[in-house]
Amino acid sequence: MEVRIWRGKAEGAFSSYHVPVRDNQTILDVVTEIQREQEPALAYRFACRVGVCGSCAMTVNGKPRWTCRTHVTRVAHEGVLTIEPLRNLPRIKDLVCDMGDFFQKWQKAGGKHSGSLTRADKPALVDITNPARVTANAAIECINCAICYSACDVVAWDKDYLGPAALNRAWTLVNDERHSEREETFDKSFGEGGCGSCHSQGNCTRHCPVEISPSESIAGLKRAAFSGLPKMDGN
């Protein structure tokens, strides 16, 4: 099969490689094979290879994907793979992007958990049937892969937009009874470039590999502007 891979930074070009088709071959397998056998200087990121760490995301045939869990047979188009870095992030080299902005925006959206208990206290007992907890649970399994961020057009247009992942994180904290700064997080998520900028069309949700719905989380934040913060029992 033919594999076209982006080489360079913002300026660069595609190089073509040929790789044999194998059973159960993932996009990450293909990139690794090329790096080991043909192009030792090829830069790319991965760690876990099993869909946990979120570091292997790339644009494959035009769509952002987690490459370690994407099988070639599912995405190759007429025997050709085109692999580029994620969109909406500054390019460092080949398939590697600078994730700095992406994570800074998590902070800007109030994404830092702040507990109110100390080491001396007993661990907080969380009622898993509490509706706020159920809402938070639906959104907490984010692997920070930035696929949604790359899929979001508003991020592409408005450099200040915090983006789906950061706002999704804020929504989980707003629903977390152990977070002592729920109000502050909510305020930050509604700051300039915050959830008010989202168009609710759900490209983020469509591409999230772990089936989180950031668009639904953002809708939750918007609704809370009218209905107030989610109610907590005993908080």
Place this chain on the structure above:
Amino acid sequence: MERTLFKAQRISAILLAPWVLIHLGLILYAVRGGLTAAEILDRTQGSLFWGLFYGSFVLLVTVHAPIGLRNILREWTPLKSDNINPMCFMFGLFILVMGIRAVAAVVG
């Protein structure tokens, strides 16, 4: 601030929706019935109802449109908020003055 503007825009949109429908229905009615401008003015002038209706219409648009314009300018132009905010405020004032003038002319 963003939250307040967000709410103001949504609430004004909800209120505007039926107002726009009534306004469109009214246009269709007036045109189909073949009313002349003079006949229309004859009915609206001195009418408290139409004064309140179009007066509130103008107020709602004054709230709604500049916030939407602000969002569009922020998303689609390289302009900074420092410039966009006063521009949209002026735009709101412009709509308000023109709107009030128009309502005064129709019902006054």
